Amino acid sequence: MQAVSPVISAETTMWKAWVGFNASHSMGAILFGLVYGYLAIAEPQLLFGSVYLLVVGFAMLFGFFLLGRRYWFSVPYRCITFSLLCYSAAVTASRFIPG
Numbered sequence: 001m002q003a004v005s006p007v008i009s010a011e012t013t014m015w016k017a018w019v020g021f022n023a024s025h026s027m028g029a030i031l032f033g034l035v036y037g038y039l040a041i042a043e044p045q046l047l048f049g050s051v052y053l054l055v056v057g058f059a060m061l062f063g064f065f066l067l068g069r070r071y072w073f074s075v076p077y078r079c080i081t082f083s084l085l086c087y088s089a090a091v092t093a094s095r096f097i098p099g
Contacts, residue, residue, distance in 0.1 A: 032060055033083075040090065048094040061087055 012020075036057050039047035047053055061084045068077035 029064065032057075036087075044094075048091070054091055057087060058091070 036047070039053070061080065064080045065077075065084050068080045072080075
């Protein structure tokens, strides 16, 4: 992987593309956790009052869940499954438990 150039460009190798892909997607997952974690703690009315934010958050987590099921090993898959369950429980609780 370190010596083969992808068809896209001769300026990179498959290794660099692989590392860059994994790093950028990890940063996306971290950003998601930081933003939604912050909103849940500091601005719960904003987060739980916005159907848009709740749907986007669920879609993102569900996408990670599907990717994890298909491509990841068991530890990150179990963690994202737990995150999806916690997210769903929090959204459900925010709708049915008076605050």
